[in-house]
Amino acid sequence: MTEETLLSIENLKVHFPLKTRGFSAPKSFVHAVDGIDLKIAKGKTFGIVGESGSGKTTTALAVMRLVPITSGAITLGDQRLDRLEGEELRRARRHMQIIFQDPYSSLNPRVRAGAIVREPMDLMDVGEKSEREDLVAELFRQVGLRPEQQALFPHQFSGGQRQRIGVARALASQPDLVVCDEPVSALDVAIQAQIINLLRKLQAELGLTYLFISHDLGVVQYICDDIAVMYLGKIVEMGDRISLFKEPLHPYTWALLSAVPSADPALRDRADRIRLQGDPPSPIDPPPGCGFASRCPFSQALCTMEAPQLRTIRTGHSVACHFVSDDGVPPQRKI
Amino acid sequence: MAEPLLEIKDLRVEFDTRDGVATVIDGLDISLYPGEILGIVGESGCGKSMTALSIMRLVPVPPGRIAKGTIRLDGEDLLQVSEKRMRGVRGNAISMIFQEPMTSLNPVFSVGDQIAETILLHEGGSKRAAWQRAVEMLDAVGIPVPEVRAREYPHQMSGGMRQRVMIAMALACQPRVLIADEPTTALDVTVQAQIFDLLKDLQKKTGAVIVLITHDMGAIAEMAQRVVVMYAGRKVEDGPVDEILTNPKHPYTTGLIGCVPHLSADPSEERVPLTDIPGVVPPMTRLGQGCPFAPRCSEAMDKCRLEMPTQSVVGEDHRVSCWLIENDGP
Numbered sequence: 114m115t116e117e118t119l120l121s122i123e124n125l126k127v128h129f130p131l132k133t134r135g136f137s138a139p140k141s142f143v144h145a146v147d148g149i150d151l152k153i154a155k156g157k158t159f160g161i162v163g164e165s166g167s168g169k170t171t172t173a174l175a176v177m178r179l180v181p182i183t184s185g186a187i188t189l190g191d192q193r194l195d196r197l198e199g200e201e202l203r204r205a206r207r208h209m210q211i212i213f214q215d216p217y218s219s220l221n222p223r224v225r226a227g228a229i230v231r232e233p234m235d236l237m238d239v240g241e242k243s244e245r246e247d248l249v250a251e252l253f254r255q256v257g258l259r260p261e262q263q264a265l266f267p268h269q270f271s272g273g274q275r276q277r278i279g280v281a282r283a284l285a286s287q288p289d290l291v292v293c294d295e296p297v298s299a300l301d302v303a304i305q306a307q308i309i310n311l312l313r314k315l316q317a318e319l320g321l322t323y324l325f326i327s328h329d330l331g332v333v334q335y336i337c338d339d340i341a342v343m344y345l346g347k348i349v350e351m352g353d354r355i356s357l358f359k360e361p362l363h364p365y366t367w368a369l370l371s372a373v374p375s376a377d378p379a380l381r382d383r384a385d386r387i388r389l390q391g392d393p394p395s396p397i398d399p400p401p402g403c404g405f406a407s408r409c410p411f412s413q414a415l416c417t418m419e420a421p422q423l424r425t426i427r428t429g430h431s432v433a434c435h436f437v438s439d440d441g442v443p444p445q446r447k448i
Numbered sequence: 449m450a451e452p453l454l455e456i457k458d459l460r461v462e463f464d465t466r467d468g469v470a471t472v473i474d475g476l477d478i479s480l481y482p483g484e485i486l487g488i489v490g491e492s493g494c495g496k497s498m499t500a501l502s503i504m505r506l507v508p509v510p511p512g513r514i515a516k517g518t519i520r521l522d523g524e525d526l527l528q529v530s531e532k533r534m535r536g537v538r539g540n541a542i543s544m545i546f547q548e549p550m551t552s553l554n555p556v557f558s559v560g561d562q563i564a565e566t567i568l569l570h571e572g573g574s575k576r577a578a579w580q581r582a583v584e585m586l587d588a589v590g591i592p593v594p595e596v597r598a599r600e601y602p603h604q605m606s607g608g609m610r611q612r613v614m615i616a617m618a619l620a621c622q623p624r625v626l627i628a629d630e631p632t633t634a635l636d637v638t639v640q641a642q643i644f645d646l647l648k649d650l651q652k653k654t655g656a657v658i659v660l661i662t663h664d665m666g667a668i669a670e671m672a673q674r675v676v677v678m679y680a681g682r683k684v685e686d687g688p689v690d691e692i693l694t695n696p697k698h699p700y701t702t703g704l705i706g707c708v709p710h711l712s713a714d715p716s717e718e719r720v721p722l723t724d725i726p727g728v729v730p731p732m733t734r735l736g737q738g739c740p741f742a743p744r745c746s747e748a749m750d751k752c753r754l755e756m757p758t759q760s761v762v763g764e765d766h767r768v769s770c771w772l773i774e775n776d777g778p
């Protein structure tokens with residue numbers, strides 16, 4: 114691949130200390146993100162999927178420098194984000210912006226929509242002061258809101274319109290990378306489609322790069338070019354959208370795909386669908402070995418002793434499972 | 449076709465609001481047949497939960513009221529019976545599980561006690577026997593080591609476990625109708641799949657009719673035999689699931705199916721824009737004379753804006769309310 118890499122994450126760990134009583138140092142840690150590597154090409158959409166608590170949001174917040182990074186490197190363009198502090202960090206922020214899940218709580222209810230969108234421009238010195246009014250008007254147009262709606266307060270908008278304001282605000286600083294953390298999960302399906310179409314249109318027009326987090330596999334398959342599947346703080350499989358969904362390799366990915374209720378009878382009636390038992394284990398001081406071993410129908414003794422490493426099976430498709438063969442035969446096909 | 453077990457006819461539910469009267473359900477007809485799972489889909493606010501609450505006669509009065517209609521269970525109109533009789537119906541003949549199990553479980557009692565309490569309340573008998581039944585119910589919904597888990601409190605359980613407890617409680621008195629209002633929205637998809645399997649399994653074993661309320665067409669396809677599509681408090685289309693999915697007649701149903709990117713086992717390189725249903729649902733206080741979908745409908749004609757469409761039969765057990773369909777009669 115000759116694509117230019119915009120964001121690269123190397124061996125990122127984010128461990129949260131558990132609060133302890135007394136003065137002793139914390140002994141236990143939540144391994145929210147436990148050593149992940151990924152690269153996002155400029156102008157592409159990179160998706161992260163996975164169970165609740167698998168570390169998707171924490172990864173996003175680490176990229177945004179909104180949680181303390183335990184170790185690892187995050188590089189945006191040619192800048193090591195993880196090393197920036199103070200004024201340098203503040204200046205770097207205009208290159209990365211985030212859209213949150215909840216359009217209701219992420220907008221200040223007492224500020225008019227126009228001012229909400231303008232604020233990042235003033236904070237980060239985007240363009241000339243005299244131009245900003247026009248820039249805001251242009252953003253409103255781009256996200257499909259009318260100019261006079263700048264004067265309204267957030268509660269005067271519908272959920273979908275509020276999310277449009279969130280998108281406009283994220284674009285105000287003319288970022289290279291836009292992190293979208295479940296940007297459509299709180300919206301009704303019809304409104305979801307409007308926002309997804311909007312995000313794709315803006316990407317085509319402005320050359321944006323997205324880090325897109327969602328638990329909805331249909332949405333991820335549609336919007337993302339490359340996808341990482343996370344489980345218990347680790348990436349268990351990563352691939353381009355065609356290869357990953359056509360030939361999923363990791364048993365967890367397979368279980369996830371099997372679990373999605375489907376309107377397509379061909380998918381629904383597949384005999385090799387698997388069902389997981391139980392819930393994911395706790396990320397507090399996780400055991401050695403494969404994080405999925407406790408729920409994996411194919412797990413063997415080796416799985417609980419040794420953590421499988423992410424290996425490349427074919428171009429653009431890698432997996433972390435002991436029992437996927439080097440030529441890409443997953444355990445679920447062998448039985 | 450067999451006689452319906454439960455039959456809603458011409459239901460209207462109104463709420464008093466600052467903007468006037470909101471008719472949140474109007475002219476709703478739904479029949480439930482023995483042995484089936486019926487799905488109800490539609491956007492947020494279209495009246496799915498209110499339909500469920502009407503069946504349970506739990507619409508909050510005031511500001512709400514059931515203004516019109518009948519809901520017959522085995523011929524008996526539940527809207528006419530005394531509150532005392534209704535208490536005997538709720539949790540017995542008809543029971544319901546809600547979206548967020550935490551709000552309907554009592555945090556200070558063990559889950560076993562709560563299920564046993566329900567059994568005692570409805571069936572009497574000894575405390576010991578009720579506890580025993582509670583443990584059996586927990587076992588039936590797939591909770592491992594049920595005699596131990598029965599002593600746990602709701603906060604000690606995961607979301608999926610709590611939803612299983614809710615199902616156990618709802619099924620404790622062998623209801624004939626089980627209403628599940630978005631029972632998996634708060635859960636991960638792998639856990640949702642477990643709950644869906646459990647519901648299907650229990651449906652087969654107990655023969656209870658299940659009403660599954662959801663906004664996910666995939667879930668409907670997976671679970672239900674028939675589906676009712678609602679928009680702004682009205683039924684716009686209903687029929688067999690496979691028929692509705694492959695041959696939707698109402699523009700709203702078509703939009704609802706087309707606006708969701710469905711997961712495919714063989715995705716194509718090319719990605720066509722998703723169907724856009726422009727605009728939003730109108731406020732319930734400002735519904736005009738005509739079809740409530742008209743302002744968002746790309747096919748709307750003058751007639752649509754003026755007159756409420758009548759129901760047409762378009763196939764076996766398939767009905768649509770839309771002026772695009774010529775009203776041929778059954």
Ligand SMILES: Nc1ncnc2c1ncn2[C@@H]1O[C@H](COP(=O)(O)OP(=O)(O)OP(=O)(O)O)[C@@H](O)[C@H]1O
Binds near residue numbers: 129146
């Ligand atoms: N500030 C924090 N302190 C301690 N633990 C945290 C903190 N933030 C997140 N965690 C824990 O880290 C883990 C990963 O959380 P994260 O929010 O990244 O998951 P997620 O994949 O985004 O899940 P979801 O799908 O539910 O949004 C979880 O176990 C969570 O409880």
Ligand SMILES: Nc1ncnc2c1ncn2[C@@H]1O[C@H](COP(=O)(O)OP(=O)(O)OP(=O)(O)O)[C@@H](O)[C@H]1O
Binds near residue numbers: 465491492494495732
């Ligand atoms: N107390 C109330 N006063 C006025 N209107 C109400 C009240 N409670 C509910 N409504 C209205 O009744 C309508 C139907 O609500 P209902 O809860 O049945 O929707 P729903 O289809 O279950 O939506 P969701 O998918 O969000 O759960 C909504 O438009 C709602 O605003």
Ligand code: SF4
Binds near residue numbers: 410421437
């Ligand atoms: S490494 Fe073992 S436990 Fe982990 S996914 Fe592969 S087979 Fe399952």
Ligand SMILES: [Mg+2]
Binds near residue numbers: 169170171
């Ligand atoms: Mg998250």
Ligand SMILES: [Mg+2]
Binds near residue numbers: 497498629
């Ligand atoms: Mg509801």
